[in-house]
Amino acid sequence: MPLSEHEQRLFDQIERSLAEDPKFASAVRASDPRFHARRRLLIAAFVIVLGLGLVVYGTVSQTTWLGVAGFVVMLGSAAFAMQSRRRSQAPDLKSVGGTATRRTRSGGRRGGLIDRLEDRWRQRPEGHR
Numbered sequence: 123m124p125l126s127e128h129e130q131r132l133f134d135q136i137e138r139s140l141a142e143d144p145k146f147a148s149a150v151r152a153s154d155p156r157f158h159a160r161r162r163l164l165i166a167a168f169v170i171v172l173g174l175g176l177v178v179y180g181t182v183s184q185t186t187w188l189g190v191a192g193f194v195v196m197l198g199s200a201a202f203a204m205q206s207r208r209r210s211q212a213p214d215l216k217s218v219g220g221t222a223t224r225r226t227r228s229g230g231r232r233g234g235l236i237d238r239l240e241d242r243w244r245q246r247p248e249g250h251r
Contacts, residue, residue, distance in 0.1 A: 159210030166203035170196050 125133060140146055176192025179185075 156210055159206050162206040163203055163210075166199045166206065169199035170203070173197075173199060 173192045173194075173196030176195060177189050178192075180187070180189025180192055
């Protein structure tokens with residue numbers, strides 16, 4: 123049901139007053155889990171670039187351990203970025219009272235790779251064997 127013209131004007135006025143309050147905006151931003159996930163992704167991207175620089179420098183200076191260390195840094199940072207991205211896209215991520223919480227599955231069962239593969243196998247069409 124659409125808002126009436128008067129309600130829409132009131133809503134716009136409230137929205138403008140809230141947007142102009144810097145303390146409120148920073149409080150909302152600080153409690154937004156997507157903001158933190160975006161920040162973690164930017165940090166991970168920066169560390170990946172640093173790791174790439176270590177790999178290149180280790181290759182140019184013929185220091186094998188430095189190149190390997192750079193590769194390990196890149197690999198760890200990429201894993202961190204993927205984990206942060208997955209958390210930011212989780213549909214069960216809730217922001218309650220300024221803290222991010224994650225709901226767990228009912229029954230306490232942790233869904234691992236084997237469990238998911240077994241579920242897919244059980245749910246496959248009967249004609250495909």
